[in-house]
Amino acid sequence: MNAVAKERFPVIRLKEPVSILMPVSNEVDVIESAIEEWVNTVFKYLPDGSEFFVEDGASTDGTKEILQRLSRKYPFIRVDYKDRKDGFANAAKRLYAGAKCPLVFFTDSDGQYVAKDFWILARYIDDYDMVRGAKVGRKDPIGRRLASFIFNKAVHFLFTVSYDDINCAFHIFKKEVIDDLLPQLKVMKTLVNTEMLLRAEISNYRIKQCYVMHRVRKFGKSRGLPAFRFIFDSIRAFRELFDIKASYRQQ
DSSP states (O other): OOOOOOSSSOOOOOSSOEEEEEEESSOTTTHHHHHHHHHHHTGGGSOTTOEEEEEEESOOSSHHHHHHHHHHHOTTEEEEEESSOOOHHHHHHHHHHHOOSSEEEEEOSSSOBOGGGHHHHHTTTTTOSEEEEEEESOOSOHHHHHHHHHHHHHHHHHHOOOOSSTTOOEEEEEHHHHHHHGGGOOSOSSOHHHHHHHHHHHTTOOEEEEEEEBOOOOSSOOOSSOGGGHHHHHHHHHHHHHHHHHHHHTO
16 A cells, blocks of 8 residues: 555555554444544555454444445455453453554544544654554543543552553554563453553553544443443552552562
8 A cells, every 4th residue: 555645644654564453342323434534544555464453342233234344345454253242451452462463553443533643653663662642632521531630640650650641542563562561461451551551661662652632422432431330440440550560579
C-alpha cells in the first residue's frame, strides 16, 4: 500500500507492516463508521502485509453481522469471533498474542479516538520501542475523569513516572516488546494497558508519549469500568499496583 497521501493529516511511510488491534463487543451503532475511518485514514497508507485484527466478544446486537460484512469487503480484516465475553483485558491479551506484524497498534472500538492521530505516534516508532497516546480534553463523565486523575497520581507516586492518562488504549509497539511483556501481564485483571506500560517502563524500554484527541461517545456507554463494579474495581486496581511494585522488589 503506502500510497502517496493527499490528505491533510501527516501520513508517513512506515518501513514495516502494522497489525491494528481492536477489541469489539456490542458496538452496532458505531463499529462500521469506526472501522471505515481507520481504513480510510490509516490502513490504506500502511505497508503491504499489514492487517486489521478484531476480536468480537460474543456480540448479540448485530455487531457480529457488520464485522462479517466488513471482512468480506476488506480481505485484510481478520475477525476472531468468541462464543462468550470474558473481559476487555483477556481480549486485549489475545489480540496482542495473535498479532502477526513487526509493528503492533492497539485501539478501542467506540469511536472516541481519532484515527488520523495514529500518524502522530507512528512518526516516532523508529526511535522508540513504544509510543503511547494520552488523551487531551477527555470526553468522559466527570466521575470517570476523577477516578482516572486519582489513579494516575497513585501511579506517579508508586513508580516515579510522569505519564498522563496511564490506561490510555491508543499505542504502537515493536512486536518484540509485546512478545517480551505479554507473559508478564498477570496482575491487573482489568487495566491491562496500565500493566503493559508499567512493565515496559520498569524493563527500561524506550517510551515516547504523544497527546491525542478524544471525542464524545455518540452511542452506548463505556465498558472500561462498569458502574456497578466501580468501587470494587477501583480498590482492586490500587492493590494490583502494589503487587506489581512488590514483584520487582523481589527480583
